Amino acid sequence: DTGVSQDPRHKITKRGQNVTFRCDPISEHNRLYWYRQTLGQGPEFLTYFQNEAQLEKSRLLSDRFSAERPKGSFSTLEIQRTEQGDSAMYLCAKFAAIPNTEAFFGQGTRLTVV
Amino acid sequence: ELKVEQNPLFLSMQEGKNYTIYCNYSTTSDRLYWYRQDPGKSLESLFVLLSNGAVKQEGRLMASLDTKARLSTLHITAAVHDLSATYFCAVAPAFGNEKLTFGTGTRLTIIP
Numbered sequence: 001d002t003g004v005s006q007d008p009r010h011k012i013t014k015r016g017q018n019v020t021f022r023c024d025p026i027s028e029h030n031r032l033y034w035y036r037q038t039l040g041q042g043p044e045f046l047t048y049f050q051n052e053a054q055l056e057k058s059r060l061l062s063d064r065f066s067a068e069r070p071k072g073s074f075s076t077l078e079i080q081r082t083e084q085g086d087s088a089m090y091l092c093a094k095f096a097a098i099p100n101t102e103a104f105f106g107q108g109t110r111l112t113v114v
Numbered sequence: 115e116l117k118v119e120q121n122p123l124f125l126s127m128q129e130g131k132n133y134t135i136y137c138n139y140s141t142t143s144d145r146l147y148w149y150r151q152d153p154g155k156s157l158e159s160l161f162v163l164l165s166n167g168a169v170k171q172e173g174r175l176m177a178s179l180d181t182k183a184r185l186s187t188l189h190i191t192a193a194v195h196d197l198s199a200t201y202f203c204a205v206a207p208a209f210g211n212e213k214l215t216f217g218t219g220t221r222l223t224i225i226p
Contacts, residue, residue, distance in 0.1 A: 041219075042216030045215070055211070
């Protein structure tokens with residue numbers, strides 16, 4: 001148990017539909033990250049929050065993607081008008097405090113767009 | 115832009131043998147991570163290396179970091195079937211946040 005819970009674990013959706021994923025780091029962690037991993041590749045950074053502030057967004061995050069962390073605890077990632085290219089594993093991570101800085105990933109949400 | 119290269123991409127080895135996975139990165143970093151991923155699963159943290167010359171060992175796996183050469187290695191000793199997985203290294207930018215850049219991964223298959 002990494003202390004990061006993601007929901008749902010799997011999502012199948014039709015192209016053009018909207019989907020929303022949730023990440024709950026369980027214990028209080030001020031830094032929360034979202035990554036995306038396509039088949040056969042390493043994870044790629046999408047965005048990160050410090051408390052409720054979204055401090056950085058990757059160019060991978062098109063305007064169809066939006067992420068929030070309203071109270072600095074759980075976070076949501078929404079994809080509007082899904083495309084087949086959005087099919088991937090979406091991973092959420094929290095980081096331990098300095099100096100350890102170990103990173104813990106959730107189980108991920110596997111999205112399939114049909 | 116930080117780039118991370120791993121090699122080999124695929125590795126098939128017999129049980130009992132030793133081998134090394136290499137991870138090169140392009141710019142200064144002060145944190146390097148190794149992860150294991152089983153098919154369809156998330157990432158399992160193996161090691162965090164924070165300084166030049168750092169060496170960490172867990173069971174049959176040993177990781178080291180040479181920040182001057184911008185190189186990390188993951189050494190597998192006397193491989194067993196349970197070690198079959200994909201291994202990723204990931205690098206965080208120096209003095210920055212934890213925006214990790216991952217390598218492409220090494221798919222390791224241990225043959226009995």
